[in-house]
Every structure is written in C-alpha cells, then in structure tokens.
Amino acid sequence: MVDQISTYANYQNSINNILAAQSSLAVQQQQISSGQIADTYLGLYNNNGAVDGYIALKENLQQITNYTNNNHNVLNRLNTMILSMDNVLAMAQGMQKDLTTRLSTAGDSIQLTNLIRNTYLPTIENSLNINLEGKYLFSGTATNIEPVVHLSTTSNVLNGTATSNYYQGNDTILNAQVTDTININYGVTADNQVFQDLIACANNLITADKKNDTKALSESMDTINKIVTDLTSLRSNMANNTVTINSANTSFQNQKLTITQIISEANDTDFPTAMIKASSNTNILMASFKLLNMMSQLTLVNYIDL
Template sequence: MSMRVATFALSGSLMNHALTTQAKLAEKQTQEASGLVSSDYGGLGTDAGKLVDLEVSLSRAQAYADAATQATERVEVMYSATGSIIDALTDARTTLSSASVDTEDLVAVQETAASLLEEVVSLLNTQYEGRYLFAGTDTLEAPVDLSGYTAVDADTADTGYYAGDSTIISVKVDADRTVSYGVTADNEAFEKTIRVLSLIADSDSDTLTDDDLETLSNLLVEAQDEVIAVQSGLSLAAATLENAAAEQEDFVSIAETSIDDLRSADLAEVAVAVAQYETQLEASYAAVGKLSSVSLLDYL
C-alpha cells in the first residue's frame, strides 16, 4: 500500500481521532457494564474529593449509630432487671403485709425475703455480652457479693456488698454529644432494697415488734419507689439513645444515596454516548481506510 505525501498528515490526524474515540467508547462501555462512573477515585475528577469526604462521614456516622444501638440494648436489659426487682419488692410487701409477730408468720416472711434477696443479687449481677451491667466500668467482676455483708438497721445505709466502681457508663453518639446511661448496684435504691430484704430475712422473732414490721414495710415502699425512679431514668436514657441512633442512621441513608449518585453512571446518557462514539469510530475508520487506499499510480 502506498500513500501520497499530501494525504499522510490527514491520515495520521484521522487515526489519532479514531484512537481517542475508541478510548472514550471503551470507557463508556465499561460504565455501561459496571454501572459506575469509574472503578477508582482517579476517574471521578473533581467529585473524587466529595466522595472521599462522604465515605469518611458515613463510616463515622455508622460507628456512632452502632455504638448508640449497642448502648440501647444494654439499657433495655438493665430496664428489664430493675422491673424484676420492682416485682420482687411487690412480693415482699405482699408477704409482709399479712404477717404479724407470730413466729410461724415470721418464718414464712423470712424465707420469702431470703429467696427474693437472692433473686435481687442475681439481677444486679446481670451479664450481657460478657459485661456486668451494674458494675460501672469494672465490667469483668460481679458487682454484688453478700458473703461479708450484714444489714445493721433500717436507718443505716451500707454498700459494703458492692465490688464495682461508681462510674456511670457513657457513649459518644456524635462529634459533639455524649450520652450517659445505666446505673450501678450501689445506687441508693438498690442499697435500700438489699438492706430491707436482709433485715427481714435475718429478723429475730423474739425481739421483733409490730412497730418494727411497720418500719420494714415503710422501707420496702421507699425502696420500691426509688427503684421505679431508677427504671424511669433508664427508660429516658434508652429513648435518648434510640433517637441518637435514628439520627445517625438517617444521615447514613442520605450519605449512601449521595455516594451512589457520585459513583453511579447515568445509564441512559451512557447508552447515547456509546452509540455516538460507535458512529464516530466507524466514520473515522472508514475515512482512514479510504485515504489508505489512495495510490500514486492512480494519478499517473
């Protein structure tokens, strides 16, 4: 094959144009097949920075949402445990209200109180995901141990049974907000619960009077009211955490949509571009082919 000198430059230009068109066609065909603008950040141009920022923000928001959700689950377990403690105090009040200083009555009351005290201790030693929930930050050790504990009297508070710390757990739910949640087993409501049940279980029928029974009954009421207040606080904490998690999940949803918009190709637009580039490429190859077929002999 031969070519006139005058057509050589034109042929080269057409070939370069064809190769450029071919590259653009290949890019659009890749987008059409994958549904993505580009498989890497480099192909996104100025949108690459936006995408990176969105992905970082999404990852952070999801971490906040997960942390808030996990904290909510812990609070719900604690809420259930305090509910059971409230029920135990109700049972103790019912039993005590029907008792008198009669020895047989007191034996039944003592047995009931001892059983309920054991239940309360078990509830305050509740574990969830390997953590003792009522132990503050000392989550690896059971917070309540009565082996060396003896209630002194109805008026003397004593948290000697408690082995945890006094730190209330908190969780970061966004860049500027931390939510405290939970309660420790040395809380006044639980101390009073353990104290009154211990006093009833260990009461001396020989010296107990009707006034003593009334004092213990009143102490049960106080303990129950305070545990109910603790449970209400847990409910508020759970609601706060749920709202915080929902806010972060909403942001995650919006960020995911924005990321998808930046990464995803407009398939209708891509299909039109593919057809246009194919037409241009066919025309370029046809022109190159026609020029390539021209010979000097045709003009002699």
C-alpha cells in the same frame, strides 16, 4: 507537495480520531456494563471533579456506621439492665405485699424471713450480677468483677445504717458518646443508694420478723414504699436513655439513606447520556475507519498524481 503533506496529515488525524473514539467508547461501555461512572477516585474526579466531596461523604457514612454500631451495643446493655431492674423491682414489690400480709390479721400464715432469705435476696443478687457477653453490667467499668456477693448470708446494715459492703465493683457510671453532640451516662452500679436501702430493708425485716417486732415491721413499710418509688424512677431514667439512643439511631438511619443516595447519584452511570455518547463514538469510529480504508488504498502513484 502541499497536497501530499495534507493527505498525510489527514491520515494521521484519522488515526488519532480512531484512538480517541476507541478510548471514549471503552469508557462508555464500562459505565454501561458496570453501572458506575468510574471505578476509582481519579476516574470520578476526571469525570466530574467531585472526588473531595465523594471522599467526605464516604467518611461521614463511616462515622454514622461507627456511631450506630456503638449505640446498638449500648442499647443491648441498657435493655439487659432494665430487665434486671424489673426483677429487682418485682422483689421489692413482693416484699411490700408480703409485709402488708405480715402486718394483717393473717400475718401468722406467712414466713417472711424464709421468703426474704430464700427468694428475694438471692433473686436481687442474681439480677445485679447479670452479665452480657462476659461483662458484668452493674459493676461500673470493672466489668470483669462480679459486683454483688453474700446477700443471703451477710447483712449490709452496720450500726443501723445501710452500707455497700456487698459490692465489689467501682463507682464509675458507664458513658456513651451517642452523637457528636450527645454524651450520656447510662446504667447504674449495684452500690446505688436505692439498692443499698432495699437490701438493708430486707435485713431489717428479717430481724423484726424474728423478734415479732410489730413496731419495726410497721416502720419498714414506709421504707419499702419509698424504695419501690425510687426503683421505678431509676428504671424510668434508664428507659429514657434508650429513647434518646433510639432517636439518634433513627436520625442516623435517615442521614445514611440520604448520603447513600447522593453517593449513588454521584457514581452511578447516566445510561441515556452514556448510550448517546457510545453511539456517537461508534459513528466516529466507523467514519474514521472508512476514511482510513480509503486512504490506505492510495498508492505512491496516487500521491504523485496529487
């Protein structure tokens, strides 16, 4: 009787071995075919208990993606503004050159007033009214409002002082959180003092040119020289912001590659190990099936004989 119970127990053990081996083999076959240890967080946890770290890495990766996407948008705005700044600077340098000619012996050959009204001021206005994807870049945070109006028809000089009467935006400088620890104010508004001074200088040159006021024209030379210097410095500050953002994005890219590799190693199948486990479970299955087959051949007589 004891032998009969033992034989039945062996039979049940064989069934259990087959089921366990089949389940384990299925897991190894899934890993080998998919290249991943598991297709769920629970599966990953059951495999190596790393689910918390895995989720943290995925969240970190998403944060990096969010930062780089935002930084990319900021860079697009900054680079567009820098191109506009180049145009404004070119107009200031043009006035500087033409004023030099106006003050020389060849002064009568240049139509300074016409150049300022028909070329320089319209180009400055168009440059400061640049928009990207429907948003005006020199309006501060009032990006739906065209910042500059009527430069060619209305002077911004009131009582001898430069004003921002041409400006319709607000005074808020655009801001960006570049990394967890780097926050920058970037860009510039069209009412910046250097723009006010440039536009006022242009209007003063028109007045002096019409009156042929050599003294006033000469005094404007010092003003335009300072404006060119200030515009160059302002452009450089904007360019420095692009360097900061690009450096942050490069760092993010390196972090992204590292984290992606860690995640890949955590979830990718160790093929040699998986193959060995699959082979072992196959052998167990074959042996169990063989034993089960032998036991299934036994009849009641065999059990009684035992």
